[in-house]
Amino acid sequence: MTQLNGILVTPHLTCMGRLEFDARIQAITPLASLEGAPRRYILPGFVDLHVHGGGGADCMEGEAAVRQMARFHARHGTTALLATTVTAPLPDLETALRGIAAVVANPGPGEARVLGVHLEGPFISPQKLGAQPPYTLLPSLETMRHLLTLAPIRVVTLAPELPGALELIAFLQTQGVRVQQGHTEATYAQSLAGFEAGAQGFTHFYNAMTPLLHREPGVVGLGLERAEWAEVIPDRLHVHPAAVRVAWKTIPHTYAVTDAVAAAGMPEGEYRLGRHRVYKKGEGVFLADGTLAGSALTMNQAARNLSRWGYALHDILQMTSGHAALYIGLESGLEVGLPADLVVLGEDFTLEEVYIGGQKVRVPA
Secondary structure, three states, rough: OOEEEEEEEEOOOOEEEEEOOOOOEEEEEOOOOOOOOOOOEEEEOOOEEEEEEOOOOEEHOOOOHHHHHHHHHHOOOEEEEEEEEEOOOHHHHHHHHHHHHHHHHOOOOOOOEEEEEEEOOOOOOOOHHHOOOOOOOOOOHHHHHHHOOOEEEEEEEEEOOOHHHHHHHHHHHHHHEEEEOOOOOHHHHHHHHHHHHHOOEEEEEEOOOOOOOOOOOOHHHHHHHHEEEEEOOOOOOOOOHHHHHHHHOOOOHHHHHHHHOOOOOOEEEEEEEEEEEEEEEEOEEEEOOOOOOOOOOOHHHHHHHHHHOOOOHHHHHHHHHHHHHHOOOOOOOOOOOOOOOOEEEEEEEEEEEEOOOOOOOOOOO
């Protein structure tokens, strides 16, 4: 049995206490003081529902790469994630999905829990590729049924204006798959049609979608008006902190994602994103023409950014784990009986310890 003392952070209460756990949390004891111990925070492990790679690995490359990126993100506090594909020829997608499925079925030590797949494309707008490779397809029930046989697909990003998109959204609802609008040129009316068909989320909100204009509110306007769920990338490059706060205040279950690619945690240089070559420069990752190409963000850095931007502890918890876990139906939290997926943060939000299923994960020095 492992014990941790610190400031326990939950959605409704922040208090000093002790956790006792093995694979699951066995006891929680309030403490009057921490007896001179350094001030530190204990939170549920981070949940990242949009991550392509990290530590030099791109999940499109198959099982070994998925495991490598899962180990990398675990060392940065992510205890559960969705391995996220990019638009690619079908044989490439099949390889990626089979690799992800193998990791889901047989998790390894030190790996973040791979919960399944976030299928980002191929049913997106060729006019809003962003950094996605140019292999888009029109929405197809036949193709989607085939892909669902290869791996547990939990989230699909698509463009609601495409022919067949509304039918595909309705089908995915019957399969228990969350649908998100993204990489889309939809008008407000087209986005509303997708929302009413069952597309509940918004992928990297603000990015690669039609903006809010006062006469044509676009996808952003529809999201701010009606959405319950949206992901944002708090890396200081994709979205201004003020825009992150607007989403947080307006969309009840806004949550942080990294959209990390293979370059995360690596030196400057050239890396892979599906069939694209991308380049890490400074804190960002770019195509050769300067287009942002995912990010080099990790979830512990996302939490630190949110702290620096003035978010309260319980709001940071919701942004980095609570809302995403609720969205995907994942057990997460500081409650007796729940999995011991935990992060320990120093007073300055430096990552100190990570536990997945009660097993300690080595973190960078």
